[in-house]
Amino acid sequence: MEDNALIKIKRGYLNEDFRFFHLKDKKAEEHAFHYHDFNKIVIFISGNVTYAIEGKYYKLRPWDILFISSKEVHKPIIDSSEYYERIIIWVDSSFLEHQSTDESDLRSCFYLEVKEKSNLFRLTAENLNIVKETLYSLEKAIRDNEFGSKVLQNAYFIQLIVYLNRFMLKTKLNREEKDVQYDERIVNILAYVNENLSGDLSVEWIASKFYINRYYLMHNFKSETGYTLHNYILQKRLAKAAELIKKGVQASSVSEQCGFKDYSGFVRAFKKNFGLSPREYYKAIKDLQQHYGKKDIVEYPFRE
Incomplete structure:
Protein backbone atom coordinates (compact mmCIF):
# COMPACT_ATOMS: atom_id res chain seq x y z
CA MET A 1 0.00 0.00 0.00
CA GLU A 2 1.31 3.41 -0.96
CA ASP A 3 0.50 6.31 1.36
CA ASN A 4 1.33 9.94 0.71
CA ALA A 5 4.68 9.67 2.48
CA LEU A 6 5.85 6.78 0.31
CA ILE A 7 4.66 8.56 -2.83
CA LYS A 8 6.69 11.60 -1.76
CA ILE A 9 9.79 9.44 -1.33
CA LYS A 10 9.30 7.92 -4.79
CA ARG A 11 8.85 11.34 -6.44
CA GLY A 12 12.25 12.47 -7.67
CA TYR A 13 13.73 9.00 -7.22
CA LEU A 14 16.80 8.70 -9.42
CA ASN A 15 17.03 5.11 -10.61
CA GLU A 16 19.70 5.94 -13.19
CA ASP A 17 23.36 6.97 -13.12
CA PHE A 18 22.30 10.44 -14.23
CA ARG A 19 19.23 12.16 -15.60
CA PHE A 20 19.33 14.85 -18.29
CA PHE A 21 16.69 17.56 -18.82
CA HIS A 22 16.67 20.25 -21.53
CA LEU A 23 13.81 22.60 -20.67
CA LYS A 24 12.41 25.83 -22.07
CA ASP A 25 9.24 27.36 -20.67
CA LYS A 26 7.53 30.50 -19.45
CA LYS A 27 5.63 29.77 -16.24
CA ALA A 28 4.31 32.06 -13.53
CA GLU A 29 5.42 29.59 -10.86
CA GLU A 30 6.80 30.24 -7.39
CA HIS A 31 9.48 27.70 -6.48
CA ALA A 32 10.01 26.63 -2.89
CA PHE A 33 13.36 26.06 -1.21
CA HIS A 34 14.28 22.38 -1.42
CA TYR A 35 17.23 20.01 -1.38
CA HIS A 36 18.20 16.70 -3.00
CA ASP A 37 20.06 13.56 -2.05
CA PHE A 38 21.90 13.83 -5.37
CA ASN A 39 24.26 16.35 -6.91
CA LYS A 40 22.85 18.68 -9.51
CA ILE A 41 24.30 20.66 -12.43
CA VAL A 42 22.34 23.59 -13.84
CA ILE A 43 23.46 25.03 -17.17
CA PHE A 44 21.64 28.31 -17.75
CA ILE A 45 20.98 29.19 -21.39
CA SER A 46 18.53 32.11 -21.44
CA GLY A 47 15.99 34.03 -19.41
CA ASN A 48 16.01 36.27 -16.36
CA VAL A 49 16.84 34.07 -13.39
CA THR A 50 18.49 34.42 -10.01
CA TYR A 51 19.42 31.21 -8.20
CA ALA A 52 19.38 31.19 -4.40
CA ILE A 53 21.75 28.61 -2.91
CA GLU A 54 22.64 28.44 0.79
CA GLY A 55 22.28 32.17 1.44
CA LYS A 56 23.88 33.34 -1.82
CA TYR A 57 21.91 34.81 -4.73
CA TYR A 58 23.46 34.28 -8.17
CA LYS A 59 22.28 36.49 -11.03
CA LEU A 60 22.79 34.22 -14.01
CA ARG A 61 24.25 35.04 -17.42
CA PRO A 62 23.85 32.83 -20.52
CA TRP A 63 25.82 29.59 -20.19
CA ASP A 64 26.62 30.07 -16.53
CA ILE A 65 27.01 26.71 -14.77
CA LEU A 66 25.85 26.00 -11.22
CA PHE A 67 27.14 23.04 -9.23
CA ILE A 68 24.73 22.19 -6.41
CA SER A 69 25.88 19.50 -4.00
CA SER A 70 23.51 17.12 -2.24
CA LYS A 71 21.55 18.66 0.65
CA GLU A 72 22.35 22.24 -0.36
CA VAL A 73 19.14 24.23 0.00
CA HIS A 74 18.26 26.12 -3.17
CA LYS A 75 15.58 27.54 -5.44
CA PRO A 76 15.38 29.49 -8.70
CA ILE A 77 13.77 32.93 -8.74
CA ILE A 78 12.36 33.27 -12.25
CA ASP A 79 11.03 36.23 -14.20
CA SER A 80 8.05 34.58 -15.88
CA SER A 81 7.80 37.29 -18.54
CA GLU A 82 10.77 35.74 -20.36
CA TYR A 83 11.40 32.21 -21.60
CA TYR A 84 13.66 30.29 -19.24
CA GLU A 85 15.88 27.75 -21.02
CA ARG A 86 18.26 25.51 -19.11
CA ILE A 87 19.88 22.11 -19.00
CA ILE A 88 19.62 20.30 -15.68
CA ILE A 89 21.56 17.15 -14.88
CA TRP A 90 20.90 15.03 -11.80
CA VAL A 91 24.03 13.07 -10.92
CA ASP A 92 24.36 9.92 -8.84
CA SER A 93 27.50 10.47 -6.76
CA SER A 94 28.18 6.74 -6.50
CA PHE A 95 28.30 6.53 -10.29
CA LEU A 96 30.93 9.28 -10.41
CA GLU A 97 32.84 7.53 -7.65
CA HIS A 98 32.87 4.22 -9.54
CA GLN A 99 34.06 5.94 -12.72
CA SER A 100 36.87 7.79 -10.92
CA THR A 101 40.50 6.76 -10.51
CA ASP A 102 43.04 7.49 -7.79
CA GLU A 103 44.39 10.33 -9.94
CA SER A 104 41.05 11.68 -11.19
CA ASP A 105 38.10 11.99 -8.82
CA LEU A 106 35.14 13.01 -10.98
CA ARG A 107 33.40 14.43 -7.91
CA SER A 108 36.07 17.15 -7.61
CA CYS A 109 33.84 19.80 -9.20
CA PHE A 110 31.37 19.44 -6.33
CA TYR A 111 34.07 19.25 -3.65
CA LEU A 112 35.64 22.42 -5.02
CA GLU A 113 32.30 24.22 -5.00
CA VAL A 114 31.82 23.39 -1.31
CA LYS A 115 35.39 24.34 -0.43
CA GLU A 116 35.26 27.67 -2.27
CA LYS A 117 31.69 28.40 -1.07
CA SER A 118 30.74 29.39 -4.61
CA ASN A 119 28.33 27.45 -6.79
CA LEU A 120 28.82 29.54 -9.93
CA PHE A 121 31.33 28.75 -12.68
CA ARG A 122 31.86 30.65 -15.92
CA LEU A 123 33.66 29.16 -18.90
CA THR A 124 36.09 30.84 -21.23
CA ALA A 125 34.95 31.18 -24.86
CA GLU A 126 37.17 28.28 -25.92
CA ASN A 127 36.00 25.99 -23.12
CA LEU A 128 32.38 26.94 -23.74
CA ASN A 129 32.61 25.65 -27.32
CA ILE A 130 33.92 22.32 -26.04
CA VAL A 131 31.10 22.04 -23.49
CA LYS A 132 28.45 22.96 -26.08
CA GLU A 133 29.71 20.28 -28.48
CA THR A 134 29.74 17.66 -25.75
CA LEU A 135 26.24 18.60 -24.58
CA TYR A 136 24.97 18.37 -28.15
CA SER A 137 26.46 14.88 -28.52
CA LEU A 138 25.09 13.80 -25.13
CA GLU A 139 21.57 15.03 -25.87
CA LYS A 140 21.63 13.38 -29.30
CA ALA A 141 22.72 10.08 -27.72
CA ILE A 142 19.95 10.30 -25.11
CA ARG A 143 17.37 10.53 -27.90
CA ASP A 144 18.92 7.56 -29.69
CA ASN A 145 17.50 4.05 -29.24
CA GLU A 146 19.95 2.17 -31.44
CA PHE A 147 22.52 -0.44 -30.43
CA GLY A 148 24.78 0.71 -27.58
CA SER A 149 22.86 3.94 -26.95
CA LYS A 150 23.19 3.65 -23.16
CA VAL A 151 26.93 3.04 -23.43
CA LEU A 152 27.25 6.06 -25.70
CA GLN A 153 25.22 8.23 -23.29
CA ASN A 154 27.47 7.29 -20.40
CA ALA A 155 30.57 7.94 -22.50
CA TYR A 156 29.48 11.46 -23.44
CA PHE A 157 28.35 12.18 -19.88
CA ILE A 158 31.72 11.10 -18.47
CA GLN A 159 33.40 13.20 -21.15
CA LEU A 160 31.37 16.23 -20.04
CA ILE A 161 32.23 15.68 -16.37
CA VAL A 162 35.93 15.26 -17.20
CA TYR A 163 35.96 18.54 -19.12
CA LEU A 164 34.09 20.42 -16.39
CA ASN A 165 36.51 19.15 -13.74
CA ARG A 166 39.51 20.08 -15.89
CA PHE A 167 38.22 23.59 -16.49
CA MET A 168 37.30 24.16 -12.84
CA LEU A 169 40.60 22.89 -11.50
CA LYS A 170 42.47 25.26 -13.82
CA THR A 171 40.24 28.28 -13.19
CA LYS A 172 39.06 30.02 -10.04
CA LEU A 173 35.34 29.93 -9.38
CA ASN A 174 33.39 33.10 -10.05
CA ARG A 175 34.30 36.01 -7.82
CA GLU A 176 32.38 38.77 -9.63
CA GLU A 177 30.56 40.26 -6.65
CA LYS A 178 28.12 42.24 -8.79
CA ASP A 179 26.47 38.96 -9.82
CA VAL A 180 26.51 37.41 -6.33
CA GLN A 181 24.65 38.95 -3.42
CA TYR A 182 25.05 37.71 0.15
CA ASP A 183 25.79 38.66 3.74
CA GLU A 184 29.23 37.23 4.49
CA ARG A 185 28.44 36.71 8.17
CA ILE A 186 25.31 34.73 7.35
Whole structure:
Protein backbone atom coordinates (compact mmCIF):
# COMPACT_ATOMS: atom_id res chain seq x y z
CA MET A 1 0.00 0.00 0.00
CA GLU A 2 1.31 3.41 -0.96
CA ASP A 3 0.50 6.31 1.36
CA ASN A 4 1.33 9.94 0.71
CA ALA A 5 4.68 9.67 2.48
CA LEU A 6 5.85 6.78 0.31
CA ILE A 7 4.66 8.56 -2.83
CA LYS A 8 6.69 11.60 -1.76
CA ILE A 9 9.79 9.44 -1.33
CA LYS A 10 9.30 7.92 -4.79
CA ARG A 11 8.85 11.34 -6.44
CA GLY A 12 12.25 12.47 -7.67
CA TYR A 13 13.73 9.00 -7.22
CA LEU A 14 16.80 8.70 -9.42
CA ASN A 15 17.03 5.11 -10.61
CA GLU A 16 19.70 5.94 -13.19
CA ASP A 17 23.36 6.97 -13.12
CA PHE A 18 22.30 10.44 -14.23
CA ARG A 19 19.23 12.16 -15.60
CA PHE A 20 19.33 14.85 -18.29
CA PHE A 21 16.69 17.56 -18.82
CA HIS A 22 16.67 20.25 -21.53
CA LEU A 23 13.81 22.60 -20.67
CA LYS A 24 12.41 25.83 -22.07
CA ASP A 25 9.24 27.36 -20.67
CA LYS A 26 7.53 30.50 -19.45
CA LYS A 27 5.63 29.77 -16.24
CA ALA A 28 4.31 32.06 -13.53
CA GLU A 29 5.42 29.59 -10.86
CA GLU A 30 6.80 30.24 -7.39
CA HIS A 31 9.48 27.70 -6.48
CA ALA A 32 10.01 26.63 -2.89
CA PHE A 33 13.36 26.06 -1.21
CA HIS A 34 14.28 22.38 -1.42
CA TYR A 35 17.23 20.01 -1.38
CA HIS A 36 18.20 16.70 -3.00
CA ASP A 37 20.06 13.56 -2.05
CA PHE A 38 21.90 13.83 -5.37
CA ASN A 39 24.26 16.35 -6.91
CA LYS A 40 22.85 18.68 -9.51
CA ILE A 41 24.30 20.66 -12.43
CA VAL A 42 22.34 23.59 -13.84
CA ILE A 43 23.46 25.03 -17.17
CA PHE A 44 21.64 28.31 -17.75
CA ILE A 45 20.98 29.19 -21.39
CA SER A 46 18.53 32.11 -21.44
CA GLY A 47 15.99 34.03 -19.41
CA ASN A 48 16.01 36.27 -16.36
CA VAL A 49 16.84 34.07 -13.39
CA THR A 50 18.49 34.42 -10.01
CA TYR A 51 19.42 31.21 -8.20
CA ALA A 52 19.38 31.19 -4.40
CA ILE A 53 21.75 28.61 -2.91
CA GLU A 54 22.64 28.44 0.79
CA GLY A 55 22.28 32.17 1.44
CA LYS A 56 23.88 33.34 -1.82
CA TYR A 57 21.91 34.81 -4.73
CA TYR A 58 23.46 34.28 -8.17
CA LYS A 59 22.28 36.49 -11.03
CA LEU A 60 22.79 34.22 -14.01
CA ARG A 61 24.25 35.04 -17.42
CA PRO A 62 23.85 32.83 -20.52
CA TRP A 63 25.82 29.59 -20.19
CA ASP A 64 26.62 30.07 -16.53
CA ILE A 65 27.01 26.71 -14.77
CA LEU A 66 25.85 26.00 -11.22
CA PHE A 67 27.14 23.04 -9.23
CA ILE A 68 24.73 22.19 -6.41
CA SER A 69 25.88 19.50 -4.00
CA SER A 70 23.51 17.12 -2.24
CA LYS A 71 21.55 18.66 0.65
CA GLU A 72 22.35 22.24 -0.36
CA VAL A 73 19.14 24.23 0.00
CA HIS A 74 18.26 26.12 -3.17
CA LYS A 75 15.58 27.54 -5.44
CA PRO A 76 15.38 29.49 -8.70
CA ILE A 77 13.77 32.93 -8.74
CA ILE A 78 12.36 33.27 -12.25
CA ASP A 79 11.03 36.23 -14.20
CA SER A 80 8.05 34.58 -15.88
CA SER A 81 7.80 37.29 -18.54
CA GLU A 82 10.77 35.74 -20.36
CA TYR A 83 11.40 32.21 -21.60
CA TYR A 84 13.66 30.29 -19.24
CA GLU A 85 15.88 27.75 -21.02
CA ARG A 86 18.26 25.51 -19.11
CA ILE A 87 19.88 22.11 -19.00
CA ILE A 88 19.62 20.30 -15.68
CA ILE A 89 21.56 17.15 -14.88
CA TRP A 90 20.90 15.03 -11.80
CA VAL A 91 24.03 13.07 -10.92
CA ASP A 92 24.36 9.92 -8.84
CA SER A 93 27.50 10.47 -6.76
CA SER A 94 28.18 6.74 -6.50
CA PHE A 95 28.30 6.53 -10.29
CA LEU A 96 30.93 9.28 -10.41
CA GLU A 97 32.84 7.53 -7.65
CA HIS A 98 32.87 4.22 -9.54
CA GLN A 99 34.06 5.94 -12.72
CA SER A 100 36.87 7.79 -10.92
CA THR A 101 40.50 6.76 -10.51
CA ASP A 102 43.04 7.49 -7.79
CA GLU A 103 44.39 10.33 -9.94
CA SER A 104 41.05 11.68 -11.19
CA ASP A 105 38.10 11.99 -8.82
CA LEU A 106 35.14 13.01 -10.98
CA ARG A 107 33.40 14.43 -7.91
CA SER A 108 36.07 17.15 -7.61
CA CYS A 109 33.84 19.80 -9.20
CA PHE A 110 31.37 19.44 -6.33
CA TYR A 111 34.07 19.25 -3.65
CA LEU A 112 35.64 22.42 -5.02
CA GLU A 113 32.30 24.22 -5.00
CA VAL A 114 31.82 23.39 -1.31
CA LYS A 115 35.39 24.34 -0.43
CA GLU A 116 35.26 27.67 -2.27
CA LYS A 117 31.69 28.40 -1.07
CA SER A 118 30.74 29.39 -4.61
CA ASN A 119 28.33 27.45 -6.79
CA LEU A 120 28.82 29.54 -9.93
CA PHE A 121 31.33 28.75 -12.68
CA ARG A 122 31.86 30.65 -15.92
CA LEU A 123 33.66 29.16 -18.90
CA THR A 124 36.09 30.84 -21.23
CA ALA A 125 34.95 31.18 -24.86
CA GLU A 126 37.17 28.28 -25.92
CA ASN A 127 36.00 25.99 -23.12
CA LEU A 128 32.38 26.94 -23.74
CA ASN A 129 32.61 25.65 -27.32
CA ILE A 130 33.92 22.32 -26.04
CA VAL A 131 31.10 22.04 -23.49
CA LYS A 132 28.45 22.96 -26.08
CA GLU A 133 29.71 20.28 -28.48
CA THR A 134 29.74 17.66 -25.75
CA LEU A 135 26.24 18.60 -24.58
CA TYR A 136 24.97 18.37 -28.15
CA SER A 137 26.46 14.88 -28.52
CA LEU A 138 25.09 13.80 -25.13
CA GLU A 139 21.57 15.03 -25.87
CA LYS A 140 21.63 13.38 -29.30
CA ALA A 141 22.72 10.08 -27.72
CA ILE A 142 19.95 10.30 -25.11
CA ARG A 143 17.37 10.53 -27.90
CA ASP A 144 18.92 7.56 -29.69
CA ASN A 145 17.50 4.05 -29.24
CA GLU A 146 19.95 2.17 -31.44
CA PHE A 147 22.52 -0.44 -30.43
CA GLY A 148 24.78 0.71 -27.58
CA SER A 149 22.86 3.94 -26.95
CA LYS A 150 23.19 3.65 -23.16
CA VAL A 151 26.93 3.04 -23.43
CA LEU A 152 27.25 6.06 -25.70
CA GLN A 153 25.22 8.23 -23.29
CA ASN A 154 27.47 7.29 -20.40
CA ALA A 155 30.57 7.94 -22.50
CA TYR A 156 29.48 11.46 -23.44
CA PHE A 157 28.35 12.18 -19.88
CA ILE A 158 31.72 11.10 -18.47
CA GLN A 159 33.40 13.20 -21.15
CA LEU A 160 31.37 16.23 -20.04
CA ILE A 161 32.23 15.68 -16.37
CA VAL A 162 35.93 15.26 -17.20
CA TYR A 163 35.96 18.54 -19.12
CA LEU A 164 34.09 20.42 -16.39
CA ASN A 165 36.51 19.15 -13.74
CA ARG A 166 39.51 20.08 -15.89
CA PHE A 167 38.22 23.59 -16.49
CA MET A 168 37.30 24.16 -12.84
CA LEU A 169 40.60 22.89 -11.50
CA LYS A 170 42.47 25.26 -13.82
CA THR A 171 40.24 28.28 -13.19
CA LYS A 172 39.06 30.02 -10.04
CA LEU A 173 35.34 29.93 -9.38
CA ASN A 174 33.39 33.10 -10.05
CA ARG A 175 34.30 36.01 -7.82
CA GLU A 176 32.38 38.77 -9.63
CA GLU A 177 30.56 40.26 -6.65
CA LYS A 178 28.12 42.24 -8.79
CA ASP A 179 26.47 38.96 -9.82
CA VAL A 180 26.51 37.41 -6.33
CA GLN A 181 24.65 38.95 -3.42
CA TYR A 182 25.05 37.71 0.15
CA ASP A 183 25.79 38.66 3.74
CA GLU A 184 29.23 37.23 4.49
CA ARG A 185 28.44 36.71 8.17
CA ILE A 186 25.31 34.73 7.35
CA VAL A 187 27.18 32.59 4.81
CA ASN A 188 29.85 31.86 7.44
CA ILE A 189 27.13 30.90 9.93
CA LEU A 190 25.57 28.57 7.36
CA ALA A 191 28.93 26.88 6.84
CA TYR A 192 29.42 26.52 10.60
CA VAL A 193 25.97 24.99 11.05
CA ASN A 194 26.57 22.40 8.32
CA GLU A 195 29.90 21.41 9.86
CA ASN A 196 28.59 21.13 13.43
CA LEU A 197 25.14 19.54 13.24
CA SER A 198 25.82 17.32 16.26
CA GLY A 199 26.84 20.22 18.50
CA ASP A 200 25.21 23.16 20.25
CA LEU A 201 23.50 25.30 17.63
CA SER A 202 21.29 27.39 19.86
CA VAL A 203 20.66 30.99 18.80
CA GLU A 204 22.49 32.17 21.92
CA TRP A 205 25.58 30.06 21.15
CA ILE A 206 25.79 31.09 17.49
CA ALA A 207 25.20 34.77 18.31
CA SER A 208 27.97 34.62 20.91
CA LYS A 209 30.40 32.78 18.63
CA PHE A 210 29.94 35.21 15.75
CA TYR A 211 29.61 38.33 17.96
CA ILE A 212 26.13 39.17 16.66
CA ASN A 213 23.11 40.36 18.60
CA ARG A 214 20.68 37.43 18.76
CA TYR A 215 17.72 39.47 17.50
CA TYR A 216 19.81 40.92 14.70
CA LEU A 217 20.94 37.38 13.83
CA MET A 218 17.41 36.00 13.70
CA HIS A 219 16.10 38.89 11.60
CA ASN A 220 19.01 38.92 9.15
CA PHE A 221 19.11 35.13 8.76
CA LYS A 222 15.46 35.11 7.74
CA SER A 223 15.95 38.14 5.49
CA GLU A 224 19.00 36.71 3.69
CA THR A 225 17.99 33.06 3.39
CA GLY A 226 14.19 33.04 3.39
CA TYR A 227 13.91 30.69 6.38
CA THR A 228 14.43 30.91 10.13
CA LEU A 229 17.66 29.82 11.77
CA HIS A 230 15.79 27.25 13.87
CA ASN A 231 14.06 25.72 10.85
CA TYR A 232 17.25 25.65 8.78
CA ILE A 233 19.11 23.78 11.52
CA LEU A 234 16.22 21.35 12.04
CA GLN A 235 15.95 20.56 8.33
CA LYS A 236 19.70 20.03 7.97
CA ARG A 237 19.72 17.71 10.97
CA LEU A 238 16.81 15.74 9.56
CA ALA A 239 18.49 15.50 6.17
CA LYS A 240 21.61 14.08 7.83
CA ALA A 241 19.44 11.75 9.91
CA ALA A 242 17.71 10.37 6.81
CA GLU A 243 21.09 9.73 5.21
CA LEU A 244 22.32 7.78 8.24
CA ILE A 245 19.10 5.78 8.57
CA LYS A 246 19.39 4.70 4.91
CA LYS A 247 22.82 3.31 5.77
CA GLY A 248 21.31 1.19 8.54
CA VAL A 249 22.50 3.22 11.53
CA GLN A 250 20.32 2.67 14.60
CA ALA A 251 17.81 5.48 15.13
CA SER A 252 18.98 6.10 18.72
CA SER A 253 22.54 6.66 17.47
CA VAL A 254 21.27 8.81 14.60
CA SER A 255 19.42 11.04 17.06
CA GLU A 256 22.62 11.67 19.01
CA GLN A 257 24.82 12.17 15.94
CA CYS A 258 22.40 14.73 14.52
CA GLY A 259 22.22 16.88 17.63
CA PHE A 260 18.75 16.03 18.94
CA LYS A 261 18.49 16.36 22.70
CA ASP A 262 16.08 13.48 23.22
CA TYR A 263 15.12 10.44 21.15
CA SER A 264 11.34 10.88 21.33
CA GLY A 265 11.67 14.47 20.08
CA PHE A 266 13.80 13.23 17.18
CA VAL A 267 11.23 10.58 16.18
CA ARG A 268 8.39 13.14 16.28
CA ALA A 269 10.34 15.64 14.15
CA PHE A 270 11.38 12.93 11.68
CA LYS A 271 7.84 11.64 11.24
CA LYS A 272 6.42 15.14 10.87
CA ASN A 273 8.94 15.96 8.13
CA PHE A 274 9.02 12.68 6.16
CA GLY A 275 5.60 11.26 7.04
CA LEU A 276 7.18 8.03 8.28
CA SER A 277 8.94 6.94 11.46
CA PRO A 278 12.68 6.19 11.12
CA ARG A 279 11.92 2.44 11.05
CA GLU A 280 9.19 2.87 8.40
CA TYR A 281 11.41 5.16 6.39
CA TYR A 282 14.23 2.62 6.33
CA LYS A 283 11.87 -0.11 5.17
CA ALA A 284 10.37 2.13 2.46
CA ILE A 285 13.84 2.99 1.16
CA LYS A 286 14.85 -0.68 1.09
CA ASP A 287 11.70 -1.52 -0.86
CA LEU A 288 12.55 1.16 -3.42
CA GLN A 289 16.14 -0.07 -3.65
CA GLN A 290 14.93 -3.60 -4.30
CA HIS A 291 12.44 -2.41 -6.93
CA TYR A 292 14.80 -0.12 -8.84
CA GLY A 293 18.14 -1.71 -8.10
CA LYS A 294 19.58 1.68 -7.20
CA LYS A 295 20.10 3.60 -3.99
CA ASP A 296 17.48 6.19 -3.21
CA ILE A 297 17.96 9.74 -4.42
CA VAL A 298 15.15 12.06 -3.54
CA GLU A 299 14.06 15.70 -3.69
CA TYR A 300 12.69 17.06 -0.42
CA PRO A 301 10.86 20.34 0.13
CA PHE A 302 12.52 22.65 2.61
CA ARG A 303 9.69 23.23 5.06
CA GLU A 304 8.94 26.73 6.31
